[in-house]
Amino acid sequence: MQDDHGVYRVHGTFTAAVSATAAWRVLTDYEHIGEFVKAVRTSKQVEAPDGRRVLEQDAVAGTFPFRRTIRVHLSIREDANRRIEFRDVLARDFQRYVGAWTLDAGSDGTKVGYELEAEPLKKFPGFVGRAIMAHSARDLLNQVRAEMLHRVAIARAASDRAAAQP
Numbered sequence: 759m760q761d762d763h764g765v766y767r768v769h770g771t772f773t774a775a776v777s778a779t780a781a782w783r784v785l786t787d788y789e790h791i792g793e794f795v796k797a798v799r800t801s802k803q804v805e806a807p808d809g810r811r812v813l814e815q816d817a818v819a820g821t822f823p824f825r826r827t828i829r830v831h832l833s834i835r836e837d838a839n840r841r842i843e844f845r846d847v848l849a850r851d852f853q854r855y856v857g858a859w860t861l862d863a864g865s866d867g868t869k870v871g872y873e874l875e876a877e878p879l880k881k882f883p884g885f886v887g888r889a890i891m892a893h894s895a896r897d898l899l900n901q902v903r904a905e906m907l908h909r910v911a912i913a914r915a916a917s918d919r920a921a922a923q924p
């Protein structure tokens with residue numbers, strides 16, 4: 759996490775013992791993100807008048823007394839099973855909000871990368887903003903990884919049950 763005068767740059771990675779396809783399914787489950795990422799209150803995919811896909815999200819950032827509801831409309835660009843780029847086109851709460859998820863399949867699972875550059879319109883005090891951004895990113899990555907593992911475990915259990923049927 760880096761803070762450059764109110765512009766936050768977040769980078770994080772994790773490896774999950776799942777296929778790139780399984781990881782991709784979680785990352786692109788746009789309508790259900792709020793079910794596994796606790797900060798997301800609503801997430802709805804719509805088509806913009808120009809045909810772009812836009813993900814409308816409301817989320818809660820920070821902790822009391824620095825808690826805020828934020829709204830973004832993310833223009834999404836996908837490179838299937840490899841990269842998702844997003845950019846806020848609403849600009850209600852951020853001067854700049856742009857980032858990406860990346861997937862890199864390996865022998866031990868899939869390495870998932872996350873990057874975000876965010877410049878909130880309402881600035882937090884320096885140390886508070888850094889702490890909020892770092893905590894939010896860590897929670898996001900942990901919750902996404904847990905969902906990937908959870909879905910693979912459910913699929914594996916269903917497959918095992920089917921194989922055990924006479």
